[in-house]
Structures are given as structure tokens and as C-alpha cells.
Amino acid sequence: MNIKKKYNSFINKKDLIYRSKIIFRIRKFFNDLNIIEVDTPILSRHSVPDHNIKCFKTKYYDNNINKNIDLWMISSPEYHMKRLLSLKIGSIYQICHSFRDEEFGKYHNPEFTILELYIINCNMFKFIKKIDFFFQKIFNFKKSEMSSYKEIFIKFLKIDPFKSNKEDLIKKIIYLKHFHLIKNLKFLCKKDLLEILFLIGIEKHLGKEKPIFIYHFPADQALLSSINKKNNNLSNRFEVFFKGIEIANGFNELRNRIEQENRFNNENRIREKIGLKKIKLDDFFLDALSKGIPKCSGIAIGIDRIIMINLKKNNISEVIPFTIYNC
Numbered sequence: 001m002n003i004k005k006k007y008n009s010f011i012n013k014k015d016l017i018y019r020s021k022i023i024f025r026i027r028k029f030f031n032d033l034n035i036i037e038v039d040t041p042i043l044s045r046h047s048v049p050d051h052n053i054k055c056f057k058t059k060y061y062d063n064n065i066n067k068n069i070d071l072w073m074i075s076s077p078e079y080h081m082k083r084l085l086s087l088k089i090g091s092i093y094q095i096c097h098s099f100r101d102e103e104f105g106k107y108h109n110p111e112f113t114i115l116e117l118y119i120i121n122c123n124m125f126k127f128i129k130k131i132d133f134f135f136q137k138i139f140n141f142k143k144s145e146m147s148s149y150k151e152i153f154i155k156f157l158k159i160d161p162f163k164s165n166k167e168d169l170i171k172k173i174i175y176l177k178h179f180h181l182i183k184n185l186k187f188l189c190k191k192d193l194l195e196i197l198f199l200i201g202i203e204k205h206l207g208k209e210k211p212i213f214i215y216h217f218p219a220d221q222a223l224l225s226s227i228n229k230k231n232n233n234l235s236n237r238f239e240v241f242f243k244g245i246e247i248a249n250g251f252n253e254l255r256n257r258i259e260q261e262n263r264f265n266n267e268n269r270i271r272e273k274i275g276l277k278k279i280k281l282d283d284f285f286l287d288a289l290s291k292g293i294p295k296c297s298g299i300a301i302g303i304d305r306i307i308m309i310n311l312k313k314n315n316i317s318e319v320i321p322f323t324i325y326n327c
Helices: 013-032 078-085 124-139 149-157 166-175 179-185 190-201 257-273 283-291 303-310
Strands: 057-062 067-073 092-099 111-120 145-148 212-215 237-242 245-252 296-302
Touching: 013 092, 013 124, 013 303, 078 092, 078 111, 078 283, 078 296, 111 303, 124 212, 124 237, 124 245, 124 296, 145 149, 149 190, 149 212, 166 190, 245 303, 257 283, 296 303
Parallel strands: 145 212
Antiparallel strands: 057 067, 092 111, 111 296, 212 237, 237 245, 245 296
């Protein structure tokens, strides 16, 4: 198959107009609530240490110092928006392009449109209700379902993710007949095994008729989320799925600089262990945490994926004006 030829056509006129109207409605919705729209850079001096995210890198030649400076294309506007939150300006949102160096596929283009939102003085469950209302109002979704991470594992895989050991998880992956993964499974940590099981055994079943919020992911799967006060094995993090597709990732925000720095350093240790380069920590972001950001919850919503679902398209390339193959 000639991939380039298959995905080099433009979005059709009707769908382009629909996309434009959706983005207009989003802006009107938040502006009517006096939530401030902000603008942050696409190029940054810092990348993210998360070992699961690959960012695009470029260079800028600075004539003032006669030296090349490494710059990164943002994987999300999160760090910059939290720096703005430290100015105590209230709740904020942004619609922008973000970039991840991942394989082009049915649900991913390396450049994609994201809605990032932060609501101050809002815990995770209160925030989930607000996002559910937003989905109903803007995208005409039905009222969403909710399930904890533990409950969804028991429902579809008949195992408790918090009590199961590595051997239990490996046996379940083998049972699901993903044999191509077997040779590497024994070298993976429990966190990675759970992520594999969620992907191959749960995700495709989620949100068939209406969106579903999966909340209380394990604490070690939440790099930037606060931890549940009643159970430190749980994070105050959730993901949203519809038609078996992840459409959003959100959490109650971690606000402690020391804890955040420790998590970043741990992530860098993981990067070194698996052969990736360490990432220099973003001092601007960490300084904003030291200065203090308000209690808040935030979410990143994949606009392209939701439009794809609403228009009943089979591929994200059908709902964005330009893909990596025709830009």
C-alpha cells in the first residue's frame, strides 16, 4: 500500500465547516463562563521526562551567544499553562497544536489539535461532572458512565490490578494470546504490564454507547497528578474513552515542587535504564510550583479524535485539513 497516496487528500468542505463550528462553540462555551483563553509557545527550551512520550527536537542559532540552542516542539501546553496559573489569573483554557513523535495511525497524526483546560478550586470528581456536562453540551454526547480503574480490570479481566503480582499479569497477557509480547514480558515492571493489559484487554471495550470516565489510576501511572489522601496507591487521575478510543486525560494537579522534582528524576532514571537520554528538568515549570499554583484540576482533550467519532469516520486523517503526508 502507498501510505502517502492513501492519506494525501484534503478534508471535505462539509467536515471542515463542522470542525470550524465545533471549535467556535468550544470557545463560546468557556468565554461565557469567563474562563480565560491563553496562548503559549509551540517551541520550548524544555522537553518532558516522561519515558512514554517522544518529542520532536530542533535547534535555534542564537547570534547573541554564537551558539545553537536546543528547542522542543511541545507535546502539550501543560507546563506553560501551569506557569500562567501561578499568576493567579483564575481558570484558563487553550486550543492549540501539539506534537508527538509517534507512528502515524488510525487515531494519531504527529501534529494534532488539543484542548487543554484548568479549573481552579475543583477536585477530581467535581471536575469530572463539569467535563461530562461540557461533552453533552458541545458534542451532544449522552451522559457518561464512570468506573474506577480497579473495577474495570475486574469486569473485563477478572483480576485486581493492585493485588495481582507480575506472574499473574504475565499469565493474563499470554491468555489473551499476545504472543509477540511474551519474550520481553519478564523484563517489564508491574506498571508496564498493567498498561499492556489495559491496552489489549480493556480499552477496545470501553464507551461503546456513551463516554466512560475511568478514575483512580495507580499512583505510579500519574507523573503530574496528586495522590489520593485515603489510599496512596491511587492517583487522582482519570481518562475518558468513547467507542474504544481514548479521548481525554485529566487529573487533580500536583502542586508540590519537591514531589514533582522527585518524580521527574525517577522518570529520568527509567529513561537511562531503557537506553533513552535524560531530559533536563524544566526549571521554569518547577519554579512556578515553588511560587504556588492554585488548587485545580486539568484535562487534555483530543479534538481530532472526538470530531472523528462524531462524524463517524474511520481514520483521523479524514477530519484534519493536513496530515503528515500532505502538509
